[in-house]
Amino acid sequence: MFKINLGSFEDSAEFSYELKKSDVTFEGLDFEDGLSINLTVTKDSDDSLVVIGDISGSIDLTCGRCLDGYKQPVESHFVSIFKERQSITPDDEENDVLPYDKNKLDLFDCLRETLLLEVPLKPLCREKCLGICPVCGKNQNIEKCNCDKTIKTEETFRPFSGLDL
Ligand SMILES: [Zn+2]
Ligand SMILES: [Zn+2]
Structure with missing residues (x-):
């Protein structure tokens, strides 16, 4: 070929x-x-x-x-x-x-x-892909879940927020 x-x-x-x-x-x-x-x-x-x-x-x-x-x-x-x-x-x-x-x-x-060269560095199925819910793991493009993601996000990004440092 x-x-x-x-x-x-x-x-x-x-x-x-x-x-x-x-x-x-x-x-x-x-x-x-x-x-x-x-x-x-x-x-x-x-x-x-x-x-x-x-x-x-x-x-x-x-x-x-x-x-x-x-x-x-x-x-x-x-x-x-x-x-x-x-x-x-x-x-x-x-x-x-x-x-x-x-x-x-x-x-x-x-x-x-x-x-x-056609393969993007960060492939995205659509520009506004909603990704996966970090709590329940559901694909948010297909099914919206009701998980409280705000709390989860804070916990993830501020691991010491509960400590009095
Ligand atoms: Zn996607
Ligand atoms: Zn969820």
Whole structure:
């Protein structure tokens, strides 16, 4: 998957993938509903390749506040430069130029990393996720409980409030 034979086209070629969950495993990423990937690979004059890609669909994440699973929409556009492995210089590396071998371009890592960038640092199922009740543990987005959370919060954040310090 995502291995492109560079001998199979002249200047530029387009590749489309409709990914199902069962097709490929991107470690650390779940996409139950599949992903659409469109790629244009263009050969540049000096053995370098320009890859322009679009990824769309959704990835499955766990909300950091209510611990529920949710779907995060993905609309990712990226441009990557590849050079043949032997001709990559330290300068290239600094500029995020990626290697390819002989006539084979392997886009797996590039796609995986592009997708990982879509994962937020603090995943939230919705902007105003109400989280889990610290008293009864119910998901407040689904069911509002009547627990007295004010007392619990004070106890949690002022552990010495009862002491005369
Ligand atoms: Zn949530
Ligand atoms: Zn509760």
